[in-house]
Amino acid sequence: MTELRPDDDGDYQLGLLDAAWDQAALHWRDEMARDFERYHWTPLRQEFRSYLDALARLREVLEAAERETEF
């Protein structure tokens, strides 16, 4: 029933974010960088990860519901 769309490729999106952060972190290592990582970067990653996990779980349930009620 449901197919993954290209914009749903969460791991790819996370990879892009991580690469950008790694690049910035190479050159940006002061106290502000640590604050940025703690108060902005980590919450962003965690929120996105939670969202992707919830989306994956939702799709599992939707697919199972369709499969298990097919008579």
Next chain:
Amino acid sequence: MTKIHADIEALRGLRETLARFRYDQRDARYRGEGEIEVTRGELEARASSALAWLERCRVELDACREASASSGGSGASASSASSASSASSDDCLGYERAVAEAQERLERVRRWQQRVEQAASVFYGAAMGFRDLLENDLPRTEEQLLDMITSLEAARRVQAAGS
């Protein structure tokens, strides 16, 4: 790019990545909704179909029981009534099984409907948190990065002018 500007370029790259990410994810909150609606509709149609089948099976079972009772019931003694009852369960066994199966189908669809609603509720919670981050936190983060880039650029211009 000279080494002294590498940090500025890295911050600029980070900011652009965040802005692109925010744009790419702008429909995130709608992403699961269409799929939830499709499954809801599908399950509702299956529940209706299972209910209609159950009702039909019940009608057939009732008719069978009536037919069995009337064929063995008129002027019957206690012993023949008992035999009519026994004949009824034999003749109508198939219908009884069909009713039980139809009931099980309907209950299964109803259970999955509940599970879908629970999963949808959990998803909406996560999607709302992510949406808030996209709409409120992320623009502020981008602004903060822009301020830092601007400050660094200004400081370098002062340094360059003073050197």
